[in-house]
Amino acid sequence: MPGESNAVAGVLHERQRPVLLRFVTSSLVVAEMEARKIKHASSELWIRAIQPALWLLVFGSALAGVRDIAPSQFSYMAFITPGILSQSVLFIAIFYGVTLVWERDLGLLNKLLATPAPRPSIVVGKALAASIRGVFQGLLVLALSIAIGTGISVNLLYILGVFGVVILLAMCFSSLSMVIASLARTRDRMMGLSQVIIFPLFFASNAIYPTQIMPEWLQLVAKANPLSYGVQAVRSLLLTQNFTMLPTDLAVLAGYTLGLLSLASLVLRRIAS
């Protein structure tokens, strides 16, 4: 039946369009969907910025008086700015799995999976979407930190570097969250698991105190925690300007991100069915 399959055969031919191009296009479109949603409900962005502001202003001010908590050359507020910045990105990103389960409960996820878009591009698109929100959070935390005069260095190039780290952090933790979503499979369990994982990630890191004050076992946990590498990278860009560890920090963070993105792509089908 040669003539019969012309329509599909034509499509088959057209699909010869490079896979990589389709992958990149589809990822960007999935992220664009999120950007458009933010545009329609931008008040949510400001509400979400309240929490990191409180951490910086309340927690930061309260602990600033504790002696020797931070390296003496910086104020405590300056010390925790990179930590709070990274933490706010973590908090935003870790709830992307909840969104995914929610979209599964509706028909949205199946509808996305029924398009010809390569499936990993849906995961990458969602991770990029988390980055969009992450960058906005980063902007607000930085602006606040500069406004209250914590003494972080304001160098445009370094600040661009900070946003690079923010994008990696958001992609890393949103894909972690999507992997967890595939295990949880229900919204309630997903909410619970997110809460369970979010605090160890935050407190077993160098975000609000140096790891040297921790017992040895906790230091090991902090060393395995991708958040620590993000914080360390941001800290080197905003405070120390000592970049000897930066390549390592970025490499570890990128490694985690790639690994988790791949894992999330593999388990995406599990969430859908």
Add this chain to the structure above:
Amino acid sequence: MAELTTGQGVAPSPPALKSAVRVEGLTKVYPNGLRAVDSVSFDVKEGEVFGLLGPNGAGKTTVIKSILTLTSPTSGRIFIRSVDALANQAAVRQVMGYVPQEVSVDGDLTAYENLLIFSKLYYVDRAERGTRIREALRYMGLDERSDDLVKTFSGGMMRRLEIAQALVNRPSVLFLDEPSIGLDPAARLEVWRHVRKLNEELRTTIFLTTHDMLEADRLCHRIAIMNAGKIVVSGSPDELKAGVGRELVSVRMGGGGPGGLESGPVVLPPGFEFMKQDDGPGPGRGAGGREDVILVGGRAEEGVPQIVRAYEAARVDVSSISVSRPTLDDVFLKYTATRIGEAEEFRQAKSARRSFRKHAR
């Protein structure tokens, strides 16, 4: 699976029609051993509205998800316009449109944006996107609401938007999973009208699943009835109903013969037969109190004039006539010994739609 053919009724689809979706021996066994779909085979012709009718849990959604490559079947073969779907997943996804039974539009985007995103995901050329989106919205009667956020839409409008969204890639087959689930009666009629228009005017091949007999009857050229993972019977709704039994005509009679004449015995033409005959005046029978029930060989409506003539000849005053025909529920009953009930899945989908709309507000 029995392919019904009857002497009269609707002619079967001409064999010259090309196949749009062909499924052969589709079987899906879940890891827990549940055999959700059990060697299901059917052939949907181009331009046809084909319905998979069955109670919840019959395996309809698993069939639709297998065809759409959303779940991999344990065994069996699927062809979309004779292209092997399992071997060319991304390519066949390109030519199919899908409306899941749950909500599949994003309430935080406008109607236009919902369609825009999907036209991009289907790689519709940039130059063509705007035209296609506007066309699809106009076709579904939503062009006036194009820039409104979808969370302000009613359930029926959302459903129509979902169908519009599934049209942006000009699919050769449109899949509708329970198209009118959770909709109020007016919205349901509106969705039916649009589905029929789509098939009649654009010749879109439509594959739908439903647990709603009326929906299958109104929309489908052919249906396959599914129960416990298997197709038990298939054919056109008329063929299936004709296979259940003969149609009935009930005749209500007035007091006496016209003109005061004494009425005689009613003699039915050949092919007609009394199932129940009220024989004459008796105590407690007022005007219009007598009723005969007649079994008709062919279509009941066509037998009505002959019946009326027979009563006139016998000088019996007829006050009203009603026709009752077997429903698809009777068909289902005949083949599965159970009735199609409203079960769990339906309520879940309904509550999912409700909770979505609540969330959206």
